[in-house]
Amino acid sequence: MAIYKLNQHSSESEPSSVTLTDGSGVVLCIPFDNDNTDYKDYLAWVAAGNTADAAD
Amino acid sequence: MSGIRVNEWLHNSGTGGIWQTSAGNVGIASSVPTTKLEVTGDAKISGVTTATSFLSSQGQLSHRRINMNGAMQVWQRSTSASSTGGSNGYFAADRYRSSNNGSGRHTISKDTDTPTGEGFGHSMKIDVTTAVASPSANNYNFIQHRIEGQDVAQFAKGTAGAKQYALSFWVKSPKTGVHVIQWEDVENSRSVQGTYTIASANAWEKHSIIFPADTSGGISCDGSHRMQLYFWLFAGSTYNDGNVNSLGTTWASTGSISRASGQVNVFDNTSNNFYITGIQLEVGSVATPFEHRSFADELARCQRYFYMIADGSVATGAAIADGRFLGATEVDFMVSFPCTMRSTPSLYQVSGADYFKIMYAGYNQYVDGNWTIQYAQPNGCSHYATPDATGVADKPAQVILQNSAARLGYTADL
Numbered sequence: 001m002a003i004y005k006l007n008q009h010s011s012e013s014e015p016s017s018v019t020l021t022d023g024s025g026v027v028l029c030i031p032f033d034n035d036n037t038d039y040k041d042y043l044a045w046v047a048a049g050n051t052a053d054a055a056d
Numbered sequence: 057m058s059g060i061r062v063n064e065w066l067h068n069s070g071t072g073g074i075w076q077t078s079a080g081n082v083g084i085a086s087s088v089p090t091t092k093l094e095v096t097g098d099a100k101i102s103g104v105t106t107a108t109s110f111l112s113s114q115g116q117l118s119h120r121r122i123n124m125n126g127a128m129q130v131w132q133r134s135t136s137a138s139s140t141g142g143s144n145g146y147f148a149a150d151r152y153r154s155s156n157n158g159s160g161r162h163t164i165s166k167d168t169d170t171p172t173g174e175g176f177g178h179s180m181k182i183d184v185t186t187a188v189a190s191p192s193a194n195n196y197n198f199i200q201h202r203i204e205g206q207d208v209a210q211f212a213k214g215t216a217g218a219k220q221y222a223l224s225f226w227v228k229s230p231k232t233g234v235h236v237i238q239w240e241d242v243e244n245s246r247s248v249q250g251t252y253t254i255a256s257a258n259a260w261e262k263h264s265i266i267f268p269a270d271t272s273g274g275i276s277c278d279g280s281h282r283m284q285l286y287f288w289l290f291a292g293s294t295y296n297d298g299n300v301n302s303l304g305t306t307w308a309s310t311g312s313i314s315r316a317s318g319q320v321n322v323f324d325n326t327s328n329n330f331y332i333t334g335i336q337l338e339v340g341s342v343a344t345p346f347e348h349r350s351f352a353d354e355l356a357r358c359q360r361y362f363y364m365i366a367d368g369s370v371a372t373g374a375a376i377a378d379g380r381f382l383g384a385t386e387v388d389f390m391v392s393f394p395c396t397m398r399s400t401p402s403l404y405q406v407s408g409a410d411y412f413k414i415m416y417a418g419y420n421q422y423v424d425g426n427w428t429i430q431y432a433q434p435n436g437c438s439h440y441a442t443p444d445a446t447g448v449a450d451k452p453a454q455v456i457l458q459n460s461a462a463r464l465g466y467t468a469d470l
Binding site for chain 2: 009016023024027028030031033035038039
């Protein structure tokens with residue numbers, strides 16, 4: 001299980017956010033926004049060869 | 057009248073003396089005073105000074121402090137975060153980020169230990185809970201303050217008119233000796249370092265560092281992460297060769313050894329506690345007295361980066377928002393933020409079984425898992441979650457925080 005999991009609402013055609021659960025006790029739900037620091041960290045994680053878990 | 061000497065030094069100390077012109081202008085260390093009194097150098101007046109107005113030739117009289125939460129007033133996420141060091145981020149004091157590499161662990165807490173008579177109510181305490189007596193090469197720990205490009209525009213960095221940076225702060229360190237502060241231009245990967253030397257362990261000391269102006273490397277005037285301060289607490293050999301002469305004290309490309317060489321090890325013992333408050337970064341060659349702000353002012357500034365809408369440790373049973381059942385298995389609610397956040401924020405949450413109550417028409421249901429953010433933008437967002445039992449579609453509902461450990465907030469920090 002990856003630390004990131006994509007979120008896709010039933011009304012959406014593709015995921016619009018990703019949830020980070022890193023064991024810190026705080027869960028972040030991160031919107032796909034290029035100015036968001038957490039989203040930049042997610043993109044860097046993906047660029048390092050990782051893949052988020054698919055949305056339910 | 058005889059005996060009035062003009063256009064010559066009135067004191068035999070030469071250029072350091074007093075000069076009077078035939079027009080009656082007086083210069084102190086100036087032979088060409090163009091106003092009634094002109095002083096070259098510093099002036100110290102022990103009494104009250106009044107004037108029609110004061111015109112500052114550099115910097116400004118108010119809003120001088122560029123960094124936020126310098127007096128450690130705002131702690132929205134937590135007033136005590138233990139066992140930090142396993143990851144990097146914002147855990148306790150607003151706007152001050154903790155970074156660690158290695159096995160060192162510490163508790164960050166809001167403390168009432170402050171320098172006497174300076175008007176500070178709180179400091180940030182770093183309590184070492186897992187020591188690193190012999191750091192590995194890549195080990196380090198530092199406190200960081202990140203700043204938007206548009207908030208450092210007044211330094212005119214990268215231009216011929218670039219200004220100096222005056223940093224001042226109060227600190228109480230368990231270690232005597234050299235401590236390092238790095239000031240980094242993230243946009244152009246340039247850094248300059250400065251040191252302060254602790255004379256007495258475990259005693260409050262005020263220090264200031266004047267970083268040189270940088271005529272290279274312009275900074276974009278925008279809301280992105282462009283510059284950052286590092287308060288180094290220890291560093292392994294990759295960043296610290298133990299020789300302060302290796303430290304880069306002029307602007308240059310961000311290096312490794314040049315970043316923290318000479319830094320003492322604040323993490324070498326679990327009895328070590330490091331305190332800091334009164335941090336002020338301002339334009340110019342002089343560190344002026346700390347600019348205090350009201351709590352409301354400082355909180356509002358911090359809420360551009362983080363907004364805690366509900367904290368169970370403050371109040372359980374607290375209302376969060378009006379919501380509704382979008383369908384039988386989905387509850388939604390919307391929130392407007394108290395100010396425009398720096399970017400579209402992430403949803404910050406601590407959740408668990410029955411942490412959030414959905415109350416409608418005499419019924420209570422609960423959200424056990426996580427909320428998902430949707431339709432977010434810097435002024436507000438929507439959320440959705442699946443309650444633990446089927447509800448009635450289109451029913452209005454109230455969303456209530458239900459557990460003392462529950463948290464719900466929004467983060468758009470740098």
